[in-house]
Amino acid sequence: MTEPAFATLEEVATNRCFGGWHRRFRHRSATLRCEMVFAVFLPPHAERATVPALYWLSGLTCSDENFMQKAGAMRVAAELGIALVAPDTSPRGTHVPGDPDGAWDFGHGAGFYLNATQEPWATHYRMHDYVVGELPELIEANLPIDARRGISGHSMGGHGALLCALRNPGRYRSVSAFAPICHALASPWGQKAFLRYLGEDRAAWKDWDVCELIAGARERLPLLVDQGDADGFLVEQLQPELLQQACAAAGHPLDLRLQPGYDHSYYFIASFIEDHLRHHAGALTP
Template sequence: MTLTPVSSWASFGGTLSVHDHESAVTGTTMRFAVYSPPQAKKGPVPVLWYLSGLTCTWANVMEKSGLQRTASEHGIMIIAPDTSPRGPDVPDDDAYDLGQGAGFYLTATEAPWDKHYRMDQYITRELNALVAANFPADMKRQGIFGHSMGGHGALTLHFKYPDTYRSCSAFSPITSPSRVPWGEKAFTAYIGPPSIAWEQYDATELVQTRQTDAHILIDTGKADQFLETQLKPDIFIDACETSGQALTYRMHEGYGHDYYFIATFMSDHIAHHAKALKA
């Protein structure tokens, strides 16, 4: 599969590069970013996938979080996919929380979304193979993390593919999408009325039967405007305690749902993954 270079910058001894490719899974041109640390010049390094939230692209985390410094220190490659398929022929919605920029890391089964919206397949299969073929990535040492909708994606993909994504963390994740407006709206549109299919994309449901050996790290701000309506962390915390899933869920006074918050704790998360992936 051919990659088309879009941009490239030197950063902390490594390289941040952006690439386009034609996706057989989504049927569109997809764009993603890769930060390769300086250690990658000598051989394969562990891989950490970052899944962004609603309305975001690869650019948000790469430009705002400051991840390159810590990734270069630990020798971790970081991949930032897009949040959905895009293009003039791709279904969209006027609302920010549905359609382009809001793929929810699932496979849609309802028209008109089912033709292109297959972000979980795209990330776990197609993009995974593409990274393995084109970058000095040690695919036996992969972790995954994300923010908000991307935190939802990171948790669900970790629970489904623990042998692929050995470590997991999240910033302000949607951990119980079946019980909050964002998830209810997206799931209804993409996969139909409430059914067992919803449970396959809900971290609170998955952790009850698919506990992993990983110690999950989650950070959320106490001043997050979506805390009580969309995030509801207590539901997931209780499910982890009941199922025996190792979890550290930290709440931070004064922080919101933004990249100022993410940048503050990004180093903690990369170190968390580095410890697990280098073991």
Template sequence: MAIEKLSEVKCFGGWQQRFQHQSDCLSCTMTFSVYLPPQAEQQMVPVIYWLSGLTCTDENFSTKSGAQRYAAEHGVALVMPDTSPRGDNVPDDPDGAFDFGLGAGFYVNATQSPWKAQYQMFDYVHRELPQVVESQLPVSGRKAISGHSMGGHGALVIGLTHPQDYKAISAFAPVCNPTQCPWGKKAFSNYLGDDRATWKAYDASERLDAFEGDMPILVDQGTADNFLKEQLGTPALEAANQRGLAEIRYQEGYDHSYYFIASFIGEHITFLAKALKG
């Protein structure tokens, strides 16, 4: 589980770092970013895993969100994986579209060729990457998970599938009902095949509707998001939230961009950190 440090810069008293490692799960070299707060120099710290959206890499969140300030205040680490396997031998969308293939792993375990050989992002985020991080860096096993858009979908599905491993979940503008939207239908039909019954395991609305446990969940959605109506399916998540487990907030006038994320990331990190330290 050796990792190679690619870069390091001081930030809010802690360190913004970037690493690469050979992923057994994805059969390629993967890059991930980490923010270690100043508290990590004296003790193990809890960690928030952040999952980014379509077209993103591990660096979008670290450079655009301003999250490090709040992570330093609360003494939590941030771990930011890439959004898909990468490399010359990793298959991509044949048409080069942005919503499938490279940069669009959708945090599922693909079952169809040629994708299944490497597109195992669910297992990478939930199993392999935490093993690497916890063995090499001063972070504890106390985890929360968050994300944006495709990554919000990933955070909700992974957290609700493995609630014993996460203390809380949050999401910005998540793809809430991918079995019913164009992005999800395209990705799932390719990665998972034509049996739509298998798609439900990766649908946050289906997961929340069937969830019987207890989990703090915070979801923010901008009302001016141009993807809201066609792609995100927030009403389906609201309908599935019959027990009121999730706090689903509409933020007036905000769009789908990192300006939206930067405006509320402090509240999300406070929410997640409270659960991590509870």
């Protein structure tokens, strides 16, 4: 296969890995109105043909680097012939407003994968449109990656993965999550983000809450969710039992696995990432 053209992408790093390539790119995002960096792992199969992609959404304070460096996903992705795509977790730049109090759970690194409606956030914080629309269109136009898409993520990114799949039927073939924020309306992290990004009308928040969307979902993709029972955020922030209740009420297929002794870290993700990759491969490479 000939080398793809990177007319709209600036390559900032490349590393050989398991016979494939880990690459980082910078580009100007029209959706977010700032420069963005994302990472891609291209398996060896991409040298011969286009491949499907698993989009990974990371959690609070993370960037594209956390998953690629810590999850241990590339060996299995190389075997399965699946590309991995890791965007950043928020818009960035000195002109992009962060948390006015300097906290870590809002603003930079905490885009929550929604489209903000309140200023000053609405100008830049449109991570949902970026992840679902602009980024895959850019990638599929410039890299040997086709429109077979799966999506997964961790914590805030697990919320984002479930959200993207539920809000966009037909856009993804598979979905999974690690320790997702299951009911953002009932989570302090979610409440803080929704109040600032979406305003005081709590009825508008329901359009960005996983449990609220499950009931009316127009597509019933099976959900694979792993959660550690030693996760310090389990009770107050994550609340997987609420997702279980919502799926049971709606008849939505859910495989919720409570993993004994595991916490919220990438040690947990690395322990079960192979299961998730094979779950996605079943839908992406039949």
